[in-house]
Amino acid sequence: MRKAFEIGGAAIQPGSRRTVDIPVSVLSDHTPVTMSAHVIHGRRSGPIVFITAGIHGDEVIGAEIVRRLLAIRTLDSLKGTLITIPIVNAFGFLNQSRYLPDRRDLNRCFPGSARGSLAARLAHLLMHEVVERCDLGIDLHSAAIHRTNLPQVRVAAGDRESIRLAKVFGAPVVLQSSERDGSLRAAAQASGVRVLLYEAGEGLRFDELAVRAGVAGILRVLHDLGMITSRGVPKARGRSMLLKTSRWVRAPGGGLLRVYRDTGDVVSAGEVLAVVSDPFGEREREVIASADGIVVGRAVMPIVNEGDALFHIAQTPSNEVAENTVQTIRSDLEGDPIFDEDEII
Template sequence: MVTRAAFEIGGASIAPGTRRTVDIPVSVLADHTPVAMSAHVIHGRREGPTVFVSAGVHGDEVIGVEIVRRILTLPNLKNLKGTLICVPVVNAFGLLNHSRYLPDRRDLNRCFPGSDKGSLASRLADIFMTEIVEKCDLGIDLHSAAIHRTNLPQIRISSGNSTTKKLAHVFGAPVVLQSSLREGSLRQAAKDMGVDVLLYEAGEALRFDELYIRAGVLGVLRVLHHLGMIGAKGIAKAKSDPLFCGASRWIRATQGGLLRTFKSEGDVVEEGDVLAAVSDPFGQVEHNIIAPISGVIIGRAVMPIVNEGDAIYHIATVKSTDDPEDTVDTLSTQLEDMPLFYEDEII
């Protein structure tokens, strides 16, 4: 058997059949504290794809950090084929400050591919592209909604890519949303480099949601198994195909006040349904928020204090022929019945 070459990353050399955490220097704080982007590399003895799993591009989106942490504890990775690069915290600055942004007030996911001579965000983006993305065949980027919002577990892909569409179905989240690529996003920069990226969205910033964490862990394992990198033991197939959604729309408050929601993420709504009500503090003025389209709610606001124009509900239009309500219920029940993905779990 031909021995694989060592995997080179961040100035470190990872021998086949070993795993190691590599600290890739990013910057130095004003008080001389060094900041690094830590990547845990599992370099299998046998050939296979190279895949990265990243989280914390937005520092307050901690659900992805927990998903990566749990994945790294699993015995499924022991005989991995290929190479897996896990970066649980891309934006360490944001994580430490409980913030979506970097100290230069920039959104990292609008700064790719970056530049080694640009702003702090641009430099971090450049490091991630050159040290991680450039070495990979596929990426899975883990996100949550922004602060005071929550998302139904979903995979976002761009149109016209049969590979990511197939992998999105394999992942098994309740919804696959076809969304356009944004200039400066990781997905756009990776595509320009020839690397496909699945974007997983679930939950709320600065919060854990157990079911949504399980969905993320299991989805990543399903993709790794589909690629032939790990065995099938303990990896349940999704009991229902995900809902394929071709478009989505945010429904906004037409007045400020106190928000009372009547529908939640995962609910299927029809055009004309009352989704929520916004009232003034005296109860004298009340305005209903009506669904302008039919679809499935994939995101919503959780902050009860709203201003005019605030995004309240994110509704996706369903292209699938399956019953949307049955699909969401089936996949939710499957997640509830799964064993917990803790360090001492048995898979």
């Protein structure tokens, strides 16, 4: 018999699951704030994995991914331990804001400090109570407000195991990106814990395809780690594209944006992606693709200023392969019967 898993002063017995409220702080009006974690502690030993969402309070899609994940019955026979935190930054979530009350970005404050700012203390709490005890993490994000992202997993270049797991996840794109100082991914890596960073959808919005891709990807990774059986795990017919370089195409001037291309579209260098015009239509400026590639993110706000980031394009080895990959993965997600169950949708 395994030992109980202790977190936040609570003990979760083997073969059980429980939501634990870990105290974070008290607001100025004496309202307590907690970081709530749902822990599934299997009867049999196995890896310890964490799933976090809502580090940025306005990126709400991760909470829906966690909600649907926890409704899937195959987790009842889990090996090892799964820790899910659908809302890390409760302050930002309640205020529909990326930041904490002190205007700090939590994902620039790791590993944090027990005696630092509010953001530093929350970062330290997450690292100490959760991250440092795990073998792997999956951190769920969306694009910032007024932008949207194609489902993608970001990993550090040269980390073969992270790249392998990202491909197992099965999002259309695996994008190599450097770890930012102060991010959860960088702090976890320094502690010897790999983290897959999932980016999909738009801030303050749910996107059905992005949610499905997130749920399916997590299930595939848990199965690859031997934590769950293959029952109910969506099979991926398409293979993720490993892309190494990307760049933003920016607004040539301020005005009103008319978009011709969307996330997942494959574009060619010199192609017109959008037009920016003044409110009278007297002057129009074309937004031109600077290279061949796939649109992995774009602005959704029609009002832009000169220099605003409009289209995030990742270069692909073959536009034909890119188009086939996105179409195949979308078909898988739209047609998989696991997402038709009433308790999930």
